[in-house]
Amino acid sequence: MTPLSGRVVDDPHQLIRAEVLDPQFRYEAEHLLPWYVAIEKALAAEYVRMGVISSGDAKEIAAALDAITPAEIESWRQRSLSDIALAMERFVADRVPRPIPAWHVDRSRNDLQACAQLLAGKRWLCDFAAELESLTAAIRASATASAELPMPGYTHYQAAQIITPGFYLAALAGRLQRRSARLLALLDDIDACPLGAGAMSGQELAWDRDRLAALLGFSRTEPVALDAVASREWAAEVTAELSLVGALLSRLCTDLLVWGGSEHGFFDLPDALSGISAAMPQKKNHPVLERIRGRTAHLTAFHFDVLLGQRNTPYTNLVEVSKESGAHLRAAFETGSSALRLLTVVFDGLTWRADRLRRACEAEFFGGFSLANRLTLTAGVPWRSAQVIAGAYVKRMVEKGTAPGDVDPAALAEIAARHGHPPADPDGLLDGVFDVDGALARLSSAGSARPDRVAEVLAVQEKEARRLGDAWRSRARTLAGVRAR
Incomplete structure (x- = not known):
């Protein structure tokens, strides 16, 4: 078998394999492999266009690529320096009936890896947006059901004015929709294909980068080759947005933890969403809210992890930036999505206590x-x-x-x-x-807590939800089409 390098002839040290290369290989096999396959197919098609390989060669390469699974590629790990791109190259070379000498000519792993990571990130963004859409819909439903229930609104931790749960939740739903819109704008902003950068300065063959971008579902190419491989700014931007979602959810959970406490008892949760105290049998705890709020803290930590992994590094392709700084990117999405799913279940099961809410209002000089x-x-x-x-x-x-x-x-x-x-x-x-219902009826300005004004806001949000949902599903279909080719 042809050696993989003439400059370094020894295999990686076993400790480096165990601590660094093998975990990276298995992570990419689990999360990035379909994107690597899609990229290789697009590159093969471009080789055909340039006359570098034949269409028959491309079909044989594609057939071999389609046979790659995480389990299959694992068997090539040891013979490929624990590098998934090299393992795929050897896997395909072993499967095609004859050598294809020009396959992989004028190529680098740098832009290949950057492209696969970005494609995966786009997919994770779409998945996260779907979870965010579900939570926002659950909150809007709770807002609609509670828009006429008077409750105390608090400022500076003191009872301040009469509002309704629906008014409060409409505000939170609006903020979450804004986060979704920001994520959508970010997705479109980072939707630039890195392929064609090569190692850092571009490539020698006349690659049609616009065609490659279109084949892989990108809206455009990354204009400057160096940016394509040196910058992983998109990872920092994505985790920043996840952190902002987390900060908002933490504030929502803080209010719910207070309002659900025994002093207020403003809502009930089903037993299946509640916890017990082994020493204090009178208590019905809400640890799910504590879990959610705790997980939102990780989102901020993940953002700083990406940022600190990139700062003070040269602006070029580096393993430190391309691999280490994004080592927990997948975990950031998983953690954020988990928090969204848990909170969606909470709102699906939450019931507002109209009697407790009204008594609290009647006790204050609102x-x-x-x-x-x-x-x-x-x-x-x-x-x-x-x-x-x-x-x-x-x-x-x-x-x-x-x-x-x-x-x-x-x-x-x-x-x-x-x-x-x-x-x-x-x-x-x-x-x-000092009439409780009169306090709501006296409000007249747009966006106020008066029930009909809340209904107006929720109607606008519903329309925006359809727009955002359609836009996200359109992006997701494009990505699904790339993986299906």
Whole structure:
């Protein structure tokens, strides 16, 4: 068998094989092999176009490539320096009926590897986007079902205004859709074929790079050969976006963990999604939310792993950048997708407790803002003074232990007069101002928590969801077509 190199004649050290080369080989056999096969077929077709090999040669090469499986290629690992590209070359050479001398002429593994990695990354992005779409749909469904249930909204960890679960979830669904749109834009931005770069400076034969890009489902070629093999910026950009998704999910889980605690009990989860405490049998825990939030931290770590693997390296093809900096890229996608799937199941099973939500609203003086508005708009009290009067009234009621719904017009009149603005109709100012349902009904601006405004937002999101879903499925079909050739 022809040696693989004339410059280095010894096989790799056994420790290097065991620690570095063999794990890399098996990873690529599991995750990148179909893309390597697709690339080799495209390159063979281009050889035919250039007259370097015959169409019959290309058909025999393609037939041999189609016979490659992870198990088959593993048998060639030891004889191919534990390098999957070299193993494929030897596998095919062993299968074709006669030698094809020009096959692999004017070629490098550098752009081959860069291309396979990018194709796999594009596929993983499409898969992640599908999981993100499912979660966003589950959140929208929960938002639709809970858009009329009053609940406390919190700012600075304090009860602030009356909202609804539907309003809150519509906001989160919108942010997740934005992340999906950003990922789609990123996919299109990185959709440039690296083939044709060779080792770094281009190739000597007249390869039709645009044709190669089209055969492999890319929208265009990478314009500069050096960028094609030196940059793995796309891996850093992808993991940055996954990290942003994770940060958003962590905030959602934080709210759910608080709202699902015994002090609030705003929702129920099925027993199948809950946990127990062996020492405290009264508890029903929600460890799935803790798991999800914990996994989102890994997404940020994976991004820094890619970034730190690339910084302070020369801008050229390096194993450090092409292999080590992306060593956990697949794990990043798997971790992110797992978090999305788990949270989708949570929302599929989550039931909001309307009784607990309403009681929490009735216990707070949420109408203070509305009272200040009325003092200004109906009694002519300057806005800042109206704020002071409303705040003093709420303070008086809290100190007396009076429930928000048990209004005291005399107290309001006395406080307002003390601040120089005696109201003509204190009863009218307080009429329904602390009513829970009235708080939602009084909202009128677009994007507010009023149920019909939430419904408007959800309708727009539904339309955008269809657009994004169609766009992602179109990209996924293109990639599926590449693997099927």
